[in-house]
Amino acid sequence: MSDSIVSIQHVDKWYGNNHVVKDMNLEIREGEFLTLLGPSGCGKTTTLRMIAGFEDASSGIIEVQGERVEEKEPYQRDVNTVFQNYSLFPHMSVYDNVAYGPSIKKVPKDEIRRRVEEMLALVQMSGYEKRKPDALSGGQKQRVAIARALINNPRVLLLDEPLGALDLKLRKQMQIELKRLQKKLGITFVYVTHDQEEAMTMSDRIAVMRDGIILQIDSPLEIYDHPNCRFVADFIGESNILDGKVHSISGNLMQVETPCGIIKTCGEGFTVGETICVSIRPEYLSVTHEPKDGFTVRARVKDFIYMGTVIKTSLDLDSGQELKFSRFETDPDLHEGDERYLYWDPAKSVPIHLEASEVQA
Numbered sequence: 001m002s003d004s005i006v007s008i009q010h011v012d013k014w015y016g017n018n019h020v021v022k023d024m025n026l027e028i029r030e031g032e033f034l035t036l037l038g039p040s041g042c043g044k045t046t047t048l049r050m051i052a053g054f055e056d057a058s059s060g061i062i063e064v065q066g067e068r069v070e071e072k073e074p075y076q077r078d079v080n081t082v083f084q085n086y087s088l089f090p091h092m093s094v095y096d097n098v099a100y101g102p103s104i105k106k107v108p109k110d111e112i113r114r115r116v117e118e119m120l121a122l123v124q125m126s127g128y129e130k131r132k133p134d135a136l137s138g139g140q141k142q143r144v145a146i147a148r149a150l151i152n153n154p155r156v157l158l159l160d161e162p163l164g165a166l167d168l169k170l171r172k173q174m175q176i177e178l179k180r181l182q183k184k185l186g187i188t189f190v191y192v193t194h195d196q197e198e199a200m201t202m203s204d205r206i207a208v209m210r211d212g213i214i215l216q217i218d219s220p221l222e223i224y225d226h227p228n229c230r231f232v233a234d235f236i237g238e239s240n241i242l243d244g245k246v247h248s249i250s251g252n253l254m255q256v257e258t259p260c261g262i263i264k265t266c267g268e269g270f271t272v273g274e275t276i277c278v279s280i281r282p283e284y285l286s287v288t289h290e291p292k293d294g295f296t297v298r299a300r301v302k303d304f305i306y307m308g309t310v311i312k313t314s315l316d317l318d319s320g321q322e323l324k325f326s327r328f329e330t331d332p333d334l335h336e337g338d339e340r341y342l343y344w345d346p347a348k349s350v351p352i353h354l355e356a357s358e359v360q361a
Helices: 045-051 093-106 108-122 138-150 168-185 197-201 220-224 230-235
Strands: 004-015 016-029 033-037 059-064 077-083 155-162 188-194 205-210 213-218 240-248 253-258 261-266 275-280 286-288 298-305 312-316 322-328 339-343 350-353
Touching: 004 045, 004 188, 016 045, 016 168, 016 188, 016 213, 033 045, 045 155, 045 188, 045 350, 077 138, 093 108, 093 138, 093 253, 108 138, 108 312, 138 168, 168 197, 188 197, 197 220, 205 230, 213 220, 213 230, 230 240, 230 275, 230 350, 240 261, 261 350, 286 298
Parallel strands: 033 188, 033 205, 077 155, 155 188
Antiparallel strands: 004 016, 004 059, 205 213, 240 253, 240 275, 253 261, 275 350, 286 339, 298 312, 298 339, 312 322
């Protein structure tokens, strides 16, 4: 694509007999915030390290700004990396840590001083120049690490779970700061995390990975509302997933027979008798005293979690499956043990074809 700044073409990575990254093809756009998201061991960090040059691809092509980089050393690539453990030099001051990159490139001292001051101001660390890393908090260390990476004016900044060591409140604060910083600088950020909420908060696009394969790459909203497979539906946010068989089709409206009753959903490309799953987010569920609009799924209220204005409710189905239902505090009261029927707007649910391995005999 014409606006691609990093191009990964048919890249594989093997560690002995372990196939970590499998025929990956990915175009990363200039100026975007792209997140590689997935569980531990899915290949996301290995992918980042191959872009950075810390790992060699077993096969395939990696280009940065249209130039192949497989034979280039990390310092020869127009990318910089921020790690979870910060990797600051403990014996150096904040100033010297940030100045390290331009110093080894023999940049004039006056220019180094100007750039260090600019970077520290950018990450809100002015006045900390003389401190050593062990005198800084985790969030301050992370800011210094980011300033040190940015001072070399990279076209691409690679971030390997950089907020993982921070406490929850600081991590959320740093998420907002990183996104603002990326927008201000216009630099391409490639971010690795296993935290789906973090990915949803920060990213322009998310590449969801499992077992070395990108399953879906799209905007956070599109991935949330239109997951393309069961794994993505289950991994991104909270989702209720019901298995069943297509009972009838009328246009794009389908009736699906599940172990707990009949449900309706909207989709195309499905066939009567096909085994599928249907994903419905907790906030799209509705409850009623009587079956409604062709839905016959009955549930019993199990318990509640109060989260400010939203109440998260657990519902037990006759089949034994548990569903999640989110409602506002002002909605009609429910009590533990109450029985209700479930329904939803069929267009708000997502029917998903199952892989052969997912179809129950």
